[in-house]
Amino acid sequence: MQQAEARTQPQTTGPQNTWPQNAWYVACTSAELAVGEGAKPLGRQICGERVVFYRDGEGRVAALEDFCPHRGAPLSLGFVRDGHLVCGYHGLVMGCEGRTVSMPEQRVDRFPTIRRFPTIERYGFVWIWPGDPERADPAKLHHLPWAESPDWAYGGGLYHIQCDYRLMVDNLMDLTHETYVHAGSIGQKEIDEAPVETLVEGEEVITRRFMEGVSAPPFWRMGLRGAGLPEDSVVDRWQICRFNLPSHVMIEVGVALTGQGGYAADRSVKASSIVVDFITPETETSHWYFWGMARNFAADDAALTDTIREGQGKIFSEDLEMLERQQQNLLRHPDRRLLKLNIDAGGVRSRMLIDKAIREEQGA
Structure with a gap:
């Protein structure tokens, strides 16, 4: 039996922020994101950020701040149409880059842009980079040879x-x-x-x-x-x-x-x-x-x-x-x-x- 030396340590140590931001995290599995017209997006909180995930018209993953710039409703309660995300509250249409595309009977050219998160789909998972997008290097993704x-x-x-x-x-x-x-x-x-x-x-x-x-x-x-x-x-x-x-x-x-x-x-x-x-x-x-x-x-x-x-x-x-x-x-x-x-x-x-x-x- 091992001899264990007991030492008292503080319950929590280190910086107040408890997770690295500039890193790739698994956000969901590929299977969690539906494909096709009318598909439901996925809302998930990652590293304190509320994010909505969906697939565009080409099947690529998009990840945006889960916040409609009109009235702040969660975009994850909407649906996908023509490769865009439609807010389920008033029909605002959001593009994959975080810019508003259209809204019924409204001018949207001055609507504020919402945050877009870098993503990679690989190994059956969707990975998200919650930190500085300029530092989102695909080469830093964890390699899974198996x-x-x-x-x-x-x-x-x-x-x-x-x-x-x-x-x-x-x-x-x-x-x-x-x-x-x-x-x-x-x-x-x-x-x-x-x-x-x-x-x-x-x-x-x-x-x-x-x-x-x-x-x-x-x-x-x-x-x-x-x-x-x-x-x-x-x-x-x-x-x-x-x-x-x-x-x-x-x-x-x-x-x-x-x-x-x-x-x-x-x-x-x-x-x-x-x-x-x-x-x-x-x-x-x-x-x-x-x-x-x-x-x-x-x-x-x-x-x-x-x-x-x-x-x-x-x-x-x-x-x-x-x-x-x-x-x-x-x-x-x-x-x-x-x-x-x-x-x-x-x-x-x-x-x-x-x-x-x-x-x-x-x-x-």
């Missing part, structure tokens, strides 16, 4: 969670909680017993844990079956959590038949995946959580994808209740000081990167 390979399958979902997005980062960068929160699916006592290592490589924080000669928990017994391996096998298991700005966590997870090389074992003797976590702030105490799993075994098995998605959804719903209740406690006791142990190093290092990015934006 999303470009036919050898991988992906399935996922979305949760709207009422807590500070950084609490989810903490949660994902310290998987010790699996033993307790997810005891019936992915948790096992060996997680507590295995040493955890945290390191920083450039702008990436890595927390990793390896377990040798263990029994596979229920979720990974299913994974072994899906990979065509005996589900009751003794396995070596790994968890490698990778945090990248602004708030993405990719977790390499898997099991291999014991003694075959563990994480480095041949694909024929293991079931491995990447837990995909895109955490997009909504407000100071809420966020959008785009979760999923990419796997490189049985990639053409759609039924297995659905089964994994269902199982993963149940696992993450258990996190949801814990995190929302944690947030309520923190709001109720804002002056309490929280303990930091060595198992919290991944979350602490991740927050340090977030705070550094914010300070740089503010010119501090």
